[in-house]
Amino acid sequence: MNAKVYFHGYISPYPNLVNIAEVSGNTVSECLDHFVNLYPRIKKVLFDENGKVGEYFCIAVNKDVISAEELAKPVKDGDELHIIPMIGGG
């Protein structure tokens, strides 16, 4: 399945505020893995030492935020995945 991934935010090691990529995968997790292969410097930021998505990120599929358990959820062609880091400034 082909999906589009949007990585929002300052925490990206790349200069764009939003990094976008076309990826393929059967599940949300697989799409995220493909995404970090395309943006390897994001891998260290997005995943913790156990290889899990960091707790200060939320992941949305077609603008619906999903839980960590739902990362195994299948994706459909044309789905849009968003990676949104929390920010803390005030």
Added chain:
Amino acid sequence: MLTRDELRRYDRQIMIRGFGEEGQEKLKRARVFIAGAGGLGSAVATYLAVAGVGIIRVVDHDKVELSNLNRQVLHWDDDIGRSKVNSATEKLKKLNQEVEIEAIDEMIAEANVSQLVAGFDLIVDAMDNLPTRYLLNKAALEMDIPFSHGAVYGFEGRAMTIIPGQTACLFCVYHGVTPPKEKFPVIGVTPAVIGCIQATEVIKYIVGIGQLLTNRLLVYDGLNLEFTEFTVKRDQNCEHCGHLVTKGKK
């Protein structure tokens, strides 16, 4: 009951459909707690004060520094070295002397948070760190006080409104904290945008009009000038709000 001066001062907002004198009276009776007198706090407090919120409690333990002045518009050059809450109170009183400002020069911590927020109608998160945001989220849920979350970084912002027992809380969305940094980049317009969104939510909640930013996380990208909304749902296993009995949909 509004005085003649109040009717004149607030005439333009009283004219708004669904607002009226009744809405203004609700604002006058309202008590709003603002955690932080920095960039977000300056914007929220300014617009709540001019809107006529009766009692505003501002809590912050910092002193004004030169590097604050690009965004914390309640603090001016002459205030450098002063306590932020005293500096903010002085300006807010000048903006609207009808409003009561309670300045509390304390650090919000687990030991005092419940006492600080007790009796308030709404808590505004205008903090500069994530751990205190979680603390406020938890206290708001435990004390059944609506909570307005806001955060900024550079040209980016986030906002969400939480109604305890009804809508997703901050911990339903995020759990951890970002890697600690001594200081974060920010330009004044970002907390102004997000702070005004938070003030809008406070006013709407108190007056009882409009649709709140509940079960929705608003992501603001100032560089591309985009607002994106993400739907969030209550996590029944949430450490902060999972135990609360669902009161109904909002």
